[in-house]
Amino acid sequence: MIKLTIDGKQFEADGDKTILNVCRENGIEIPTLCYLEKINEIGSCRLCVVEVEGLEKLVTACNTKVKEGMEVRTNTERVRRARENTLHLLMAEHKTNCFKCLKNGACELQYQARMHGVDVPNFQPSHYDVQHAPFDEHPFLSYDPGLCIQCQRCISTCAKATGRHALSLERNAARVYVKVPFGDNWKDTDCEGCGNCAQACPTGAITIKRRKDYREWEIKKVLTTCPHCGTGCQMELYVKNGKIVDVMGANGPSNQGLLCVKGRSGSIDFVDHPDRIRYPLIKNKESGEFERASWEEALDLVASKFNAIKENYGGEALAGFACSRSTNEDIYMLQKMVRAAFQSNNTDNCARV
Amino acid sequence: MSKLYLADPNSYDVKISKIKRHFSHKVEVYPPGSCPLTVQLSFLRTAAGQTCGKCVPCRDGLPLVARLLQKVINGDATQQTLDNIKMMAMMIRESSDCAIGWNAADEVLKGLELFADEYQSHIRFHKCDESVAQKVPCIALCPAHVDIPAYIALIAEEDYAGCINMIRKDNPFPTACGMVCEHPCEESCRRKMLESPINIRGLKKYAVDQMRVDQVRTPKPNPSTGKRIAIIGGGPAGMTCAYFLALMGHKAVVYEIHDKLGGMLRYGIPNYRFPKDRLDEDLNAILGAGDIEVIYETNVGKDIPIQKVRDEYDAMFVAIGAQSGKTLRIPGVDAANVYSAVEMLDEIGNGRLPDYTGKKVIVIGGGNVAMDAARSAIRCGAAEVSCIYRRRQKDMTALESEVESAIMEGVMLVTLQSPVEITKHEDGSCSGLSTQPQMVSTYSGDRPGTTAANKEQQHFEADVILIAVGQDIVSGPFEDFGMKADRRVFRAGLDTSVEGMPGVYVGGDCATGPSTVIRAIAAGKVAAHNIDEYLGYHHKLHCEAAAPEPRENIRTLLGRTEVGERPAFLRKKDFLHVEEEMTHEEAMQECSRCLRCDHFGCGAMEGGRDL
Numbered sequence: 036m037i038k039l040t041i042d043g044k045q046f047e048a049d050g051d052k053t054i055l056n057v058c059r060e061n062g063i064e065i066p067t068l069c070y071l072e073k074i075n076e077i078g079s080c081r082l083c084v085v086e087v088e089g090l091e092k093l094v095t096a097c098n099t100k101v102k103e104g105m106e107v108r109t110n111t112e113r114v115r116r117a118r119e120n121t122l123h124l125l126m127a128e129h130k131t132n133c134f135k136c137l138k139n140g141a142c143e144l145q146y147q148a149r150m151h152g153v154d155v156p157n158f159q160p161s162h163y164d165v166q167h168a169p170f171d172e173h174p175f176l177s178y179d180p181g182l183c184i185q186c187q188r189c190i191s192t193c194a195k196a197t198g199r200h201a202l203s204l205e206r207n208a209a210r211v212y213v214k215v216p217f218g219d220n221w222k223d224t225d226c227e228g229c230g231n232c233a234q235a236c237p238t239g240a241i242t243i244k245r246r247k248d249y250r251e252w253e254i255k256k257v258l259t260t261c262p263h264c265g266t267g268c269q270m271e272l273y274v275k276n277g278k279i280v281d282v283m284g285a286n287g288p289s290n291q292g293l294l295c296v297k298g299r300s301g302s303i304d305f306v307d308h309p310d311r312i313r314y315p316l317i318k319n320k321e322s323g324e325f326e327r328a329s330w331e332e333a334l335d336l337v338a339s340k341f342n343a344i345k346e347n348y349g350g351e352a353l354a355g356f357a358c359s360r361s362t363n364e365d366i367y368m369l370q371k372m373v374r375a376a377f378q379s380n381n382t383d384n385c386a387r388v
Numbered sequence: 389m390s391k392l393y394l395a396d397p398n399s400y401d402v403k404i405s406k407i408k409r410h411f412s413h414k415v416e417v418y419p420p421g422s423c424p425l426t427v428q429l430s431f432l433r434t435a436a437g438q439t440c441g442k443c444v445p446c447r448d449g450l451p452l453v454a455r456l457l458q459k460v461i462n463g464d465a466t467q468q469t470l471d472n473i474k475m476m477a478m479m480i481r482e483s484s485d486c487a488i489g490w491n492a493a494d495e496v497l498k499g500l501e502l503f504a505d506e507y508q509s510h511i512r513f514h515k516c517d518e519s520v521a522q523k524v525p526c527i528a529l530c531p532a533h534v535d536i537p538a539y540i541a542l543i544a545e546e547d548y549a550g551c552i553n554m555i556r557k558d559n560p561f562p563t564a565c566g567m568v569c570e571h572p573c574e575e576s577c578r579r580k581m582l583e584s585p586i587n588i589r590g591l592k593k594y595a596v597d598q599m600r601v602d603q604v605r606t607p608k609p610n611p612s613t614g615k616r617i618a619i620i621g622g623g624p625a626g627m628t629c630a631y632f633l634a635l636m637g638h639k640a641v642v643y644e645i646h647d648k649l650g651g652m653l654r655y656g657i658p659n660y661r662f663p664k665d666r667l668d669e670d671l672n673a674i675l676g677a678g679d680i681e682v683i684y685e686t687n688v689g690k691d692i693p694i695q696k697v698r699d700e701y702d703a704m705f706v707a708i709g710a711q712s713g714k715t716l717r718i719p720g721v722d723a724a725n726v727y728s729a730v731e732m733l734d735e736i737g738n739g740r741l742p743d744y745t746g747k748k749v750i751v752i753g754g755g756n757v758a759m760d761a762a763r764s765a766i767r768c769g770a771a772e773v774s775c776i777y778r779r780r781q782k783d784m785t786a787l788e789s790e791v792e793s794a795i796m797e798g799v800m801l802v803t804l805q806s807p808v809e810i811t812k813h814e815d816g817s818c819s820g821l822s823t824q825p826q827m828v829s830t831y832s833g834d835r836p837g838t839t840a841a842n843k844e845q846q847h848f849e850a851d852v853i854l855i856a857v858g859q860d861i862v863s864g865p866f867e868d869f870g871m872k873a874d875r876r877v878f879r880a881g882l883d884t885s886v887e888g889m890p891g892v893y894v895g896g897d898c899a900t901g902p903s904t905v906i907r908a909i910a911a912g913k914v915a916a917h918n919i920d921e922y923l924g925y926h927h928k929l930h931c932e933a934a935a936p937e938p939r940e941n942i943r944t945l946l947g948r949t950e951v952g953e954r955p956a957f958l959r960k961k962d963f964l965h966v967e968e969e970m971t972h973e974e975a976m977q978e979c980s981r982c983l984r985c986d987h988f989g990c991g992a993m994e995g996g997r998d999l
Contacts, residue, residue, distance in 0.1 A: 079442045081483045092490065093482045113482070120479040124448040157472070161451035185441060204441065209451065211441030 039105040054096035054107055055083055065109055066118060066147050068125075068237050069186035070097040074195050075235075080186055081121050082147060085109045093117055119151050126156035129238070130164075130181030138239035140251035144184060145238075165207040173217035175228050175244055175300050180212050183240035189213055189232035196293055201226040215241065228296045234284055243299070249273065249280045258285055261298040262360040265386035266290065268298055279303040345377060354381030410581065417576045419990075420528035421521045424503040425510060428496065429457050435492030445480040446489030453477055453496055460507060463514035470507060474500055523998050524991040526573040526588060531910035533998040534558045536573055536588055537986035538935035543591055544979035548599035550933035555592065556606065557931040559909050560631040560677070561624055563601050563670045564653050566593035567662040567967070570787060570904045578983050584948040586982050593951060593967070594975040602672040607930055609678035610637030615923050618643065618701040620688045623651020624905050625707035625896030627674050628912025629919075634678025636920050636927040641701070642682045643692075646738075649682060651709050652897070653905065655737035656730065656757065658764045659963040664737075666965075689865030698869075703891040703919045706866060706878070707912065710897040714858040716752065720810030721855075723818035729753065729761035729856035736764055736963075745769035748849055750821050751799075752776050752807055753856030754784035757902075759791060761854045762799040766960050774800045774848060776807065778826055783835045793966070796956035804828070804838065808845060810853060820849040859902040877901050884915040891922060938984035949978040 037050045041063060048057040053076075058065050069080035078095035085096045088106035093114065096107075108114065126148055133139045148154065166180040185204075190213060193202040201224055205214040215232075216224035233241045254273040261268040269287025272279045282303055284294040305311055315333035316325035328336075344352055355373035357366040366384055373382040396402070418427060436450035456473045459465045473496065480493035500507065509517045526536040534555055542551040555562040569589050577585030615638045619626045622644035630640035648654055649671050654664060674680070688697055698704050713728025715721060729751060735742065749765040751758050754777035765773045775794070777784060781803050784791055795801060805823035813819045823846050826838035863876040871886055871894065872879040879887065880899040886892040895911025897903055920927050952968040953959065959966045970978070990996035 077442060078485055079444065081444050081485075084483050091482075092484075095485070116475075117479050117483045120449075120476060121444050121483065124444050124452065124476075127452070128448055158452055159455075161448065161455050184444075185447065187442070206441060209437055209439050209441065209447070211447065 037101060037103040039101050039107065041107045042109055048101050050101060052101055054085060054099050054101055057101055058096060058109060063109055065096050066150065067097055068143055068147060068184065069188060071188050071191065071235060075188045075191035077187060082118055084114060084117050086111055086114055119153060122148050122151050122153040123157045125184050126153055127158040127160050128162055129184060136182065136239040137242045137246035142239055143237035162210045165210055166212055170215050170217040172219045173221045173228065176217050176230055176233055176241065177244055178213065178215040178217050178241050179239065182238050183213055184238055185211050186237060188235040188237060189241050192231050192235040197229055197231055199225050199227060202232055228300065229294065230299045231293050243281065245281045249275045254280065261294065261302060263297045263302060264359045265363065268294055270294060270298060279306055350378035353377040353379050357384040359384060359386035413580045417525065417578055417580045419522045420525055420576060421523040423516045423520045424499065424506050425457065425461055428499045429454060429461065431495055432457060432492060435488060438488050443485045443489065445483045449476055449480040450489065450492055460510050463510065465511050467511065470511065521995055522990045523996065524985045525576040525578055528998050529575055530573040531907045532559045532913050537982060537984050540591055540979050540982045541936045541938065541984065542933060543595050543975065545936050548595045549604045551595040552599060552601055552604045553931060553933040557929065558913060560628055560674050561670045561909055562592060563596045563666050564624065564662065564905055566596045567666065568657055569906050578985055579981055583945050587948055587950065587978050590949065590951040590970060591975060591978055594970045597969045600669050602669045606673055606677040607635060607932060609635045610927060612679065613637045613925065615639065615702045616641060617919055618697045618704045619707065621651060621707035621709055622649035622682060623707060623709050623896060623908060624653060625908035625912040626705065627671065628909045629705045629707065629916045630680045631674045631677050632913060632916030633919065634680045635929055636925065639679040642680065643686050643688045644682055644684050645687050647684050655734045658733060658736060658760050660767065660959065660966050663965045694865060694869040698892065702923055705915045705919065706894040706898065707896040708862065708898045710859040710861045710902045712860045712862055713855060714860050715855055716807055716857060718807050718809055720812055723810050723812045723816060725817045725851060726810055726853045729757050729854040730859055732761055732854055733764065742768050744852060746771045747851040748772045749852045749854065750774050750776055750848055750850040751854045751856055754779065754786060755856060756786045756790055758856035759786045759794045761856050763794050763797055765854065766797050766799065767963055774802050776802045776805050776821065776823060776848065778806045779835065779838055780804060780828060793953065797960040805846065818850060818853050820847050821853060822847045861898045883918045884911055885918065893919060935986060938987040941983050941988065942980055946981050949974045
């Protein structure tokens with residue numbers, strides 16, 4: 036443990052931590068845009084700059100480790116001015132149109148600009164916009180270069196968190212963009228469409244197309260477990276007027292905020308699908324139609340048929356196969372039933388994702 | 389792991405490195421008289437082009453500052469624009485991650501201060517300061533503004549007398565400058581955009597080797613004005629002043645402390661670099677130009693009161709040089725066989741060669757005088773000559789070519805050693821020099837300083853120690869007379885006038901500190917013209933030579949011809965001139981490289997060259 040001073044107060048901290056870690060642990064607010072813990076610590080946005088006694092320059096809190104005796108000042112005039120000017124630069128290049136933007140209300144740039152009182156940038160843009168049109172051919176994802184702040188959270192997420200390396204930086208002379216696999220050749224790329232890049236994006240540059248169905252302030256968030264496989268990813272369902280409209284990865288021990296393409300884009304549409312079976316059905320042999328039945332009728336029918344098979348052909352004739360979207364508890368119960376009631380070892384599960 | 393590859397020999401980086409050299413040359417030859425804001429903008433655009441694109445301040449901030457700077461140049465800026473440039477540059481300097489950003493912003497901020505007047509001029513008047521006007525590079529950077537393209541063209545026409553007359557229009561020492569000029573004219577030579585500067589000094593030497601200067605008649609002087617001007621000091625500044633005054637029709641009376649003229653050209657620069665008979669060619673021509681009288685072996689201020697000289701003449705030009713050697717404040721400096729290098733060279737200049745046969749000689753210092761002393765010591769038979777210097781070799785103030793020649797002749801450079809004490813034998817003569825090893829440190833001015841290294845002191849044996857750590861000006865009597873000086877360097881206006889003393893002018897080493905021949909010549913030229921004005925005249929001097937029609941530029945890359953030297957093992961045995969003559973073919977080829985900037989480009993315009 037080392038001792039340091041932040042804004043005049045003494046703190047003890049683990050020497051492996053960054054100034055940002057220590058500040059956040061102690062409730063000292065430091066604005067960030069490009070920072071994603073352990074994923075993007077490249078210090079590109081320079082919004083987290085702080086003063087450190089004895090250093091000529093301002094240092095980025097996100098990737099500067101604390102040191103014994105360090106004296107940090109997080110909110111001086113100099114620091115505030117630097118942050119404001121940084122935001123003016125970002126806002127000058129950002130093609131601001133919050134009304135139209137899917138991220139309105141969820142945009143971190145919007146939030147930081149508001150917190151720093153930067154509503155209209157002081158300057159005109161300095162870069163030519165070489166890329167104008169959004170990349171929009173991908174079924175789930177879209178990239179609007181005009182809204183990109185080049186923080187590289189998406190690139191680092193794709194490289195370090197998902198391991199796909201499907202996103203990279205590309206440039207036109209000194210102007211940089213994110214090279215996204217969302218154009219008309221999206222099928223030929225390494226992109227799996229997981230959308231973690233969109234979730235990482237602080238602005239409306241990379242978005243999940245579902246966002247067009249809601250605004251941030253219209254939804255209620257419900258924490259749940261992804262139903263797809265046995266990984267147990269935590270997710271937040273975005274619910275608008277009682278309907279699930281979107282999914283975000285939540286920070287669970289097995290998924291660390293990430294989701295796969297199935298979790299993000301294949302987990303909710305069936306909920307309100309008209310083909311969904313919402314109660315037990317038993318086939319009327321005479322009419323050939325399925326007719327609504329009670330759970331008792333349905334379960335009794337199934338139990339009697341299973342028992343008949345077991346009596347005629349033995350338990351080995353029966354098998355139980357659980358869907359991977361079931362919970363571990365349900366799957367456990369299923370195999371218990373197969374072994375104890377069927378007296379069969381023929382049981383399995385498809386959760387081999 | 390992905391596949392690995394070796395560097396591609398056809399990569400952009402390899403190709404860029406080929407043109408990068410030309411790019412840096414382009415910057416080095418930024419034309420004299422350029423608008424400093426364009427220099428700043430070029431720098432900034434270069435930096436902005438070097439961004440990796442990661443961080444906001446550099447990626448988005450540098451182009452913004454460049455745009456604001458362009459607004460200043462466009463005449464669209466206000467004081468607010470300047471404040472914004474400053475605010476944003478400060479943010480970039482403080483917040484950038486790497487030097488691409490913070491260094492560029494630092495340069496912008498420095499420029500805002502250095503060129504504050506120029507910024508104001510653009511903001512308020514939408515134009516450059518009046519001092520901004522592009523000039524022919526070589527002429528502008530020659531302190532005496534000699535018409536270099538013209539005399540090179542005359543050499544190309546094999547008109548050597550014309551060449552000498554063309555040089556003399558601004559500088560009556562063509563031979564001296566052909567031999568020993570430090571050629572600041574070559575610094576921004578436009579030919580460097582292609583490969584290297586023209587060897588201007590070498591071509592001048594070729595001309596005076598073909599046609600001795602005293603064989604070319606000087607222009608006819610004006611009829612006598614009856615005015616008499618005293619010139620104190622017969623070195624390059626004094627004799628230049630005398631020459632031009634004489635051509636104007638005035639009488640110049642030169643007071644010389646020695647029994648011969650030439651100053652440091654005679655008593656400082658050894659014969660092997662500038663043979664004395666060649667110096668006499670310049671001096672003979674000067675003395676023959678008009679009414680010049682020399683009073684030898686007279687120390688003004690000692691033998692005659694300065695006031696008396698001033699009273700007897702219509703004007704006075706003080707050009708006493710920097711004649712005395714500085715010494716070191718270390719123990720043992722009073723030992724026998726410890727000399728000032730300036731004294732030693734002065735003795736040699738007077739024809740009294742010391743005998744160093746079999747002796748170990750140490751020279752302390754890294755300037756041209758140190759090199760002259762070391763190379764002279766070798767020629768005086770020394771068994772070993774070491775040159776001990778406090779900084780690194782590249783920090784030596786001596787011309788690189790001088791250092792190189794000294795090394796070739798066997799001078800051993802011992803760098804990063806600071807003298808601590810001169811040790812003595814029992815008889816009081818020096819036995820050696822103790823030094824404290826140094827390590828290079830932070831910059832002070834243009835060179836890095838040094839601090840003591842964590843190493844033990846060293847001791848170097850020596851029978852003779854020559855101290856070459858600078859020269860002093862014997863300013864005392866003149867300060868008593870009323871001339872102001874800062875650390876013995878006389879204060880002078882850019883017109884060489886002395887404040888509060890009408891008719892008194894001062895120039896050369898004594899007004900600049902030890903410097904180059906050509907700066908002294910420039911001072912003599914400026915003083916002569918301003919004395920003429922002071923006396924109520926406005927003489928224009930005629931030049932009989934004219935610049936020939938230019939030939940077309942040769943755009944093919946063509947190497948620079950260097951002046952050859954006699955092999956080191958031969959030349960170090962005598963005091964004869966080390967340099968050889970250029971061949972006719974070499975000289976003609978070198979002339980052909982000249983791009984004739986006096987004709988092509990700004991030199992053709994009114995005001996496009998210095999006078």
